[in-house]
Amino acid sequence: MKIVINALSARLGGGQTYLINLFQFVPAYEDLEILVFAPKSLKLPSHPKVRRVEPAWPTENPLVRALWEKWVLPGILKLEQADVLFCPGGVVSTRPPSTCKVATMFRNMIPFDMRVRKTVPFGLQRLRNWLLNRIMLKSMSEADLTIFISNYARSVIESLVSVKKPITIPHGIGSLFKTHDKVTARPDFLPSNQYILYVSRFDVYKHHYEVVDAYGKLPQALREKFTLVLVGETHSSEADRVKALISTLGLGEQVVLLGAIPYHDLPALYHHAYLNLFASSCENCPNIMLEALASGRPMICSNVMPMPEFGADAALYFSPFDSLDILRVLSEALSHPDVLKDLSLAAIRQSGKYDWESTSRRTWGELLALTGRL
Incomplete structure (x- = not known):
């Protein structure tokens, strides 16, 4: 059995995290071979069944990659x-031999969210989202297997196109983030008092503006007691x-504003937060939310959707478009310690449902089933 994985588009962030965890749990079938095309930045675990290849073409360029x-x-x-x-990136540009099945994955929700697309200025980025919408729909309609990472995302795509074999396999949570039962040192760069934490890159659909506006309307006594800590790269117009x-x-x-923080330092930030906050309005599978829940700290x-799909009863919910609604929920959370307890x-219980080993083994099982040799 031979599986070829085109991971050339996994250049950073969640795409790389997914693949790194997937290769931690490669099945132990004797005749299994896995060939991976990956960028240099992707550090995969070594495994005797995995052969890594870097194309001779300069596939960092999206156009060159598409031609390759x-x-x-x-x-x-x-x-x-x-x-x-x-093709876990969601785009299939390859017509394989008739004997080769195709699997893809849907991870990028932005091309299918008109509210977000309308905030992008006219230009190449807006054109890119328009093209991705069409290319991804075509890829998923023609693939022999499409892996969705939330039921919400699956419902969006299935309302637009017929998918041959859809399966929902949510992402997992790395053990690094499951700190609710561990002693974790508090980083020196954190404020000395209690804090509300929001981890996310700055973009309009992440609603930092509304969060700050809501925080500014809190009574002064609460603002003096609880600092608002924002983690994410700060070199952007938003x-x-x-x-x-x-x-x-x-x-x-x-x-x-702490700026970008190394991935391995994030668990301690979640763990010591008085309250974790996540205000995005466009997600497929909200990894940051899941990682925050795994700390066992309360969440608003x-x-x-799909945030309530993943948070269930482990969070208090607000409209991210309305700073007054954020203020209402934030005030309730900060004023009722019994609710936070x-x-x-609930955060500990809910986060226990998401595990990378289970995610990876289910994924490999679906891919291997396509070979017809099991």
């Missing part, structure tokens, strides 16, 4: 006698807009 996938990869699949081509609001509201001493969260217990 269309004209070169089909010949490799034929030469390698591949049984399955897996980050500048949020910084301007912080200045206008006079919150420079009460809102801390966007009420836009219940949320902490």
Whole structure:
């Protein structure tokens, strides 16, 4: 059995996290071979059944990558006698030999969210989202297997196109983030008092602006007791807009922007937060939310799907579009310690449902089933 994985689009973030965890749990079938095309930045675990290849073409360029996938990869699949081509990036630009099945995955919700697409200025990025919408729909309609990472995302796509074999397999939570029963040192760079934590890159649909506006309306006593800590790269126009609001509201001493924090340092931040917050309105599987829940700390969260699908009763929900609604829920959470205690217990229970080993083994099982040799 030979599976070829085209991971060339996994250049950063969640795409790499997914693949790293997938390769931690490779099945122990004697005749299994896995050929992986991956960028240099993707550090895969070594495994005797996995052969990693970096194309000679400069596939960092999306256009060059698309040409390589269309004209070169089909010949490799034929030469390698591949049984399955897996494209976890959601785009299939390759016509494989008739004997090779195709699997893909839906991870990027932005091309299918018109509210977000309308916030993107006219130009290449808006055109890219328009093209991705069409290419991804075509890829999923033609694939022999499409893996969805939330039931919500699956419902969106199935309302637009017929999918041959859909399966929902949510992402897992790394053991690194399951700190609710561990002693975790508090980083020195955190504020000395209690804090509300929001981890996310700055973008309009992440609603940092509304969060800061809501925080600024809290009574002064609560703002002095609880610092708002924002973690995420701050070199963007949206980050500048949020910084301007912080200045206008006079919150420079009460809102801390830590910038980008290394991935392995995030568990301690979640663990020591008085309250974790997640305000995004466009997600497929909200990894940051799941990782925050795994800390066992209470959570308040966007009420836009799929967040309630993953949070269930382990969070208090608000409309991320309405700073007054965020204020209402934030005030309730900060004023009722008994509610937060219940949320902490629910967060531990809910996060226990998401595990990378289970996610990976289910994924490999579906891919291997496509070979028809099991």
